Amino acid sequence: MKLVNNTICKMIMGRSCSEENGEAERVISLVAKSDALAKKFFLAAILRKPLPKFGISLFKKELLDVLSKFDEVLEKILVENKEKLDQEHQQDTVMMDKLLEAYGDENADCKISRDHIKSLFVDLFVAGTDTSTHTIQWIMAEIIHNSYILEILREEIDSVVGKTRLIQETDLPNLPYLQAIVKEGLRLHPPVPLVVRTLQERCMIGGFYVLEKTTLLVNGYAMMRDPEYWEYPLEFKPERFLTSSMKKDEIRDEVLKYIPFGSGRRGCAGANLAYVSVGTAIGVMCQCFDWKTKEDKVNMDEAAGKITLTMAHPPKCTLVPRTLIPLTLCMQIPIS
Template sequence: MAAMITVDFQNSFAFILFCLFSLLCYSLFFRKAKGSRAGRDLPPSPPSFPVIGHLHLLLSVLVHKSFQKISSKYGPLLLLRIFHVPIVLTSSASVAYEIFRAQDVNVSSRGHPPVEESLWFGSSNFFFAPYGDYFKFMRKLIATKLLGPQALDRSRKIRADELDRFYRNLLDKAMKKESVEIGEEAAKLNNNIICKMIMGRSCSEKNGEAERVRGLVIESLALSPKIFLGMIFHKPLKKLGISLFQKDIKSVSPKFDELLEKFLVEHEEKMEEDHYKANDMMDLLLEAYGDENAEYKITRNHIKSLFVELLVAGTDTSALATQWTMAELINNPTILERLREEIESVVGNTRLIQETDLSNLPYLQSVVKEGLRLHPPASISVRMSQERCELGGFYIPEKTLLVVNTYAIMRDPNFWEDPEEFKPERFITSSRSEQEDEIREEVLKYIPFSAGRRGCPGSNLAYVSLGIAIGVMVQCFDWRIKGEKVNMSETAGTIMLAMAQPLKCTPVPRTLNLLPSSLHIPSS
């Protein structure tokens, strides 16, 4: 599945010529030069091509690695220019600390949405919402009703039920000696969990609903590189009346709209029934939509856009992380065996691992963290400075796009011993101690879900989902692959970190007895 998330920028010559002409016009008629202010210097800029500047870095096969390479050669804080559009790139843990801590409010914007009218990365989008009333209202609702610690406790049984279904499906394939694609199975698990948490039911496999949703998720993620380029060129091209990749980005919106309108109508009909009590996120959003006195008056498109964001972010990103981590475990049998021993000592062999076990499984937690360190689902994090500021001692103009290379920061040899190796034991020390060290040193070296006000609100759910999925696969099955090692190459042409060859292996049951999901699962 993940291999499908590919965009070929190698054949984008027409795009380059188009941008060249458009931005030359813009630079001649609209652009005013910006330099340093009051004697303060801008960040250093590495050598670039005439006119196009550093565009070649964005069109490279692996953008995050191109950024990592140029940062290691010219410095951890750089000013890039794509034609005349400035971008500040950092691969520094200390600058990341400044961005996400000292400048958090100033950079609590991701810039302009590439298109206005789209459920995916449009003007109704929570991801692109400016830091204001709507963003605060939605983030509060997400934290208290869906993804915060107490909300996750209330939805625990949903994940237990879906984990049991995940285990039974793998066991069925194992008994038939069928191979499975780890990413695809993990995506199904995460899709069902997210759908049940948001709208009270999973998408049906029988009528093709689930397959349709997963297809839309893949199609949406494939647009990520185009969305990134659309963000960069939105402002200059808007002056010329041009919207980059508008047709491509908007194409997925009506497909989602048709499906989501069906879900909304279904919920509205249920809400009209006597004695009906709101019990999922969509119910609460529809109540807010119909409440004239609501804290913020949301629209129907706000609800649909949020559903799309939660579905896309919660389904495939976790699936990618699960796939990478399992590949690392298969390639490191000693680590896999140590993890299995921990699970057996805590959980035993009479029931499945549950998320209530995770706090007693520090090595499993470390495995999950190490997998995310080496293979963060999103390799870069994007912000925009609303006001001029200073980073790393350099002047940053207002409305400048900031790109944080999280991939490079989490492989920086200045902060990580043997940074390219899979070593979960590096996280065995207490998380409180790590946080205290980062605060004292003023660095942010571990940011798989970004940080600050715009950090991923679903990070708690992601850690839980990864922990239980990897835990079950290690506890219940051995895994056979073709060859001696899993190929760890990355897919080219995408911002999302996907495997070039999806992890396909054959599960072998470690016991023929069907393990119960739990002796008792509270339905809190």
């Protein structure tokens, strides 16, 4: 969680959230509260018409409380960043600087407010932190559960990257097996299993006539485990994504059986970022460490009642530095 949170913070403002003043802990806590609220949003999206009739409150108080605390944290960050920018007179280098510049430009074609900036950052934190965290957890659990995968991955990493430096983002295109592992992890354990969509036009679906404005649930979890479309659908087999039949263009435009990020214009805008950040994290973790568990078998049960697909019993691991990688190099990895 801290690794992903720091990655997002560095993208947004060029630095990690501070551990000393509790900034990081507050952001992580607010993300967790937002995830709990997401379940209620999900229910409201399905039952939005019946709910007002029964006079059920749509958790307005809880929502305002979380937003107020997010506002407090982010406003402080905005003020500190603006003061630093004014003092050092640096060229704008991070997202926050650019947005503050646009906010202060009276002649800008598109006017944005401080609330717009803070709302965008809340979206990035909420959408990116929990989902990426659990995706990394699921994939590492599958790698530990299937030891042969770790051996193949390390052979690929050692041959492409070598044994004297860490994996970089630019290495990912040359590591097809690592990419396949991430894709297979997302297929078997999609971070958001169910997606809500509202029809803009009436149509026929599976022999049923569906009116426009009907709200539908797309069960991506079931689709990506359907034996009609996937061979051995419940097995973790990264090799399936190394075949020519699963090219990127086919996945995106023709074969709508792989949809961990949704699809179409409403698909997840952070898909490419997720592949890079998760792939880099998984690669470095496997490159530098052996992962030892007390249990003979990893418990792959899913937690109930979660919007984000979560492990019921995340494995507790002992990290053993690999002798092939210098210890001082590995200790630079920001693993929580």
